[in-house]
Amino acid sequence: MRDFRDAKAMAQTLRESLTTKTVTISHSESLELVSRMLGVADWNTLSAILHTERRETAAPAVKLKSSTAIYPAIPLRDFVPFPSATFPLFVGRENTVLALNHAFEGARELVCVIQRESAVDDPRLSDVYEIGLLSQLLELEPLENGTFKVLARGLRRVALRSFATEARAYQAEVVDVSEGAVRDARDLIRRIYQRFQDYTAAHGILMPDLWLFFDQTRDAGQIADTVATRMKLPIKDKYELLATLDPMKRLERIDALLDLSQRPVSADYAATKRRALDDADRRRHQYATLEHLLLALTEDAKASAVMRACDADLDKLRQSLVQYLDNELKHTVIETGRAEPTAAFRRVDQRAAFLAQEVGYPEVTGVNALVALFAETRSPAARLLAEHGVSRGRADKAIGRGVG
DSSP states (O other): OOSHHHHHHHHHHHHHHHHHTTOOOOHHHHHHHHHHHTTOSOHHHHHHHHHHHHHHTOOOOEEOTTSOEEEEEEEESSOOOOTTOEEEEEEOSHHHHHHHHHHHHTTSEEEEEEBSOTTOSSOOGGGBOSEEEEEEEEEEEEOTTSOEEEEEEEEEEEEEEEEEEETTEEEEEEEEOOOOOOOOOHHHHHHHHHHHHHHHHHHTOOOHHHHHHHHHOOOHHHHHHHHHHHOOOOHHHHHHHHHOOSHHHHHHHHHHHHOGGGSOBOHHHHHHHHHHHHHHHHTTBSEEOHHHHHHHHTTSHHHHHHHHHTTOOHHHHHHHHHHHHHHHTGGGBOSSSOOEEOHHHHHHHHHHHHHHHHTTOSSBOHHHHHHHHTTOTTSHHHHHHHHTTOOHHHHHHHHHTTOO
């Protein structure tokens, strides 16, 4: 037996064999049976023994005289990992599976390279970006469809010198890169801390440990990588963060991406927001709510097109919204003053800007605001959308077809 993968394979074979004889056991039970068959008390003990044996016999990566090294490699289609992050990889291509085998037989290190185009099935050097990530393999799990799930941890950036197949397995020749000196960036880090709080709030992300991390480190590059790992961005934008070697420049890029004031807003969506606020003022409501915004979105050219593509009757939706505003918000009527957007209104507006960034829109539109509204699941606006057949899934399909 070479390592824990063979023990897991034995457990899977045992489980399948028993199933054919109408004996059903769980995956964990099959692992325990295999452990006892091999004379070990339990699976945890066997796994630890096999991991220890693998570490003791691990062979180092091949070092070349030119200060480069050759590692097994995995091309990633739609994902950009960063140093210090732990991340899952789903592997199915034959060349990639073979590279995994070579990595597990060695020091469990491989290079993650990023494909320029996800549609390329057999990438070569010209099909991948120049900067990759040397990673440590932690765990491998076979999946029922014949592919594998791998847990890996990013170690450090490397520059590719070559990327090809050797004995049908991907491998890369790489050289370490210098990331430059770390300089004091307390003011910039403080600003990013504040802006990233807005980002996580807009996306509903709870990350208390991250705030502790911000308090304990002043490493500009590490902070930039930690934030970049958690941001949703087009692959090209994420890769640019990976390829920005200078820690200060990388931190400045993060700051710019988190700065919503720099996101252009379409003229139509700006008019839609103004219409929502004016409607709240006309009704003398103290607050402009998501229902005011949704009513305005029914007249937004792009957002209304998506709602119609979901088979929504916009006239009936407007009637429901007007009835809610007239009857349910009577207690918010004031004699004087302008309506203030509610916290939910502001969240949706913020989230719309981030969504536009994530999908690569050149400007924020009413479509982004409509999609952002679905996250406010407890709001009457989201409930009314659902009642009229407009769901996040149906909206995404319509947008995927080019509607709006």
